[in-house]
Amino acid sequence: MNEPRPPTAEEQLAFLRSLQRLLDEGSFVSSYKFALLHAIADLCLVRGDDSGAELELSTAEIAGQFVRLYWPQVAPFVAGSDSGILSQNTGRQAAVVRELAERHNRYQGSLADLERSPSDWGALRRKVEQTVRKMPLWKLQTVGSERLEFLYRNLDAGGVVRLEPGVAYCLRAFYPMVTDMIEGAWSHFVQRRNPRLLGQVVDLRSFLFGSQRSSLAVYRPLLREVQRGRCFYCERDIRSRADVDHFIPWRLYSLDLGHNFVLAHQGCNSSKSDLLAAEEHLERWTVRNRTRRDELRDGFDGLKVLHDWPATREIARWAYGQAHHARRQVWVQAKELRPLSDGWRRILSAA
Ligand SMILES: [Zn+2]
Incomplete structure (x- = not known):
């Protein structure tokens, strides 16, 4: 393998264009693809570096990050109402949201408590990992009839993702902008899925992503x-x-x-x-x-x-x-x- 090198300015632009295309042209039946992109970007900060090297991530790590992203989102949007959980899927509620909502209830909203209970945390993470491997992971980079494989090689199966050279570099370099794009698209998706619950609510984004x-x-x-x-x-x-x-x-x-x-x-x-x-x-x-x-x-x-x-x-x-x-x-x-x-x-x- 060649010595890693940071991507050129042109390669960085191409990366941003591809990401934009993925968000604009990709089909989203659930919010999983947004969560997957976000999770990969998050993990690049903790696990990646700025050498331009490729980076291997496990689906278990991705699943852990998935849970952290969805956790605040499974609280009832309308305080005190059980039915007030926002839909994150075009059909039946997304499986990950259902799994998490149950734990959110049981642990009274404390993710710290859940993570400190190894058997429950492990079981949830494994379940989410199965969903990640079945649903968004090997479909994320399909745009219409085209494959836009700029993040990782589409293996169509497996528990390891190897990010292409330069991907971790770009996600670290443009992290605030990239997550802003993802969260914007994600909020927009949830807004459209929940007309009755949300009406004309304006501050959905701070509910989904705001700090408490x-x-x-x-x-x-x-x-x-x-x-x-x-x-x-x-x-x-x-x-x-x-x-x-x-x-x-x-x-x-x-x-x-x-x-x-x-x-x-x-x-x-x-x-x-x-x-x-x-x-x-x-x-x-x-x-x-x-x-x-x-x-x-x-x-x-x-x-x-x-x-x-x-x-x-x-x-x-x-x-x-x-x-x-x-x-x-x-x-x-x-x-x-x-x-x-x-x-x-x-x-x-x-x-
Ligand atoms: Zn002072």
């Missing part, structure tokens, strides 16, 4: 303890109300895993906004997550929230790598920004 911002308050006491009552960014005492902030900005990747949260002054949080934090903050963040590992793990478990430090670290590596590549600026304090230096690499490899 109200629930972030649960982190406050734990973070206050770990940060000894100080603001994560300026390290001065917090005297009034503080915000729970996504260290890797939510706009970049909706990373709701425990280690991504820090407590900050409202002023510090709002001036940081959707920017990546500068190297000194990144260093403080990785040191905190490494040295307070046990305390954080027990705290997150106690709060019943999901956490996965290695995955969180990989997503940070992706975010900083992309920012570096695009010569973006990072946030220092107040209105001060500066170009990201090479230092992030050393900081994250020590993490």
Whole structure:
């Protein structure tokens, strides 16, 4: 095999065009194809790199990501009504949604609890995996009578997907744009499938993909303890109300895993906004997550929230790598920004 190399500018454009064609021309009888595309893009952040190399993903991994994507969507759209689950299929409700809705009920909406119960989680993941292998995986790249095989080779069967060279590179480089396209198309599909339930509802997309911002308050006491009552960014005492902030900005990747949260002054949080934090903050963040590992793990478990430090670290590596590549600026304090230096690499490899 040839040495991997990043795709050329022309190859990157061709990739985006193909993706657009897939979303525009593909036939969608259920939302599985959207979920599959989204899951593959998500996994590229955690498992891929920027060398341009091909990437092998298992259908078990894809199924796990499927569950995480659909989980918030199987809550009744109208609070308190059992029949209010949005349809995600042109015929009978999609099998994955039916499976998940039952668990969602049993675990009272807590995916963290479900994932911590190995037998239930394993059984669900296997079921979803069967559906992934039967339904969208080997049909995704069929567009009308044409095969548009730009993501992976269509084997028509099997439990492993090998992404073509350059695919992981492109999905990492254009992740915010790609997921925006997928979520837009997915929301549009669900909107059309559910005229009675939705009527003229405008904010469907934030129901399907929005962060549950109200629930972030649960982190406050734990973070206050770990940060000894100080603001994560300026390290001065917090005297009034503080915000729970996504260290890797939510706009970049909706990373709701425990280690991504820090407590900050409202002023510090709002001036940081959707920017990546500068190297000194990144260093403080990785040191905190490494040295307070046990305390954080027990705290997150106690709060019943999901956490996965290695995955969180990989997503940070992706975010900083992309920012570096695009010569973006990072946030220092107040209105001060500066170009990201090479230092992030050393900081994250020590993490
Ligand atoms: Zn502050």
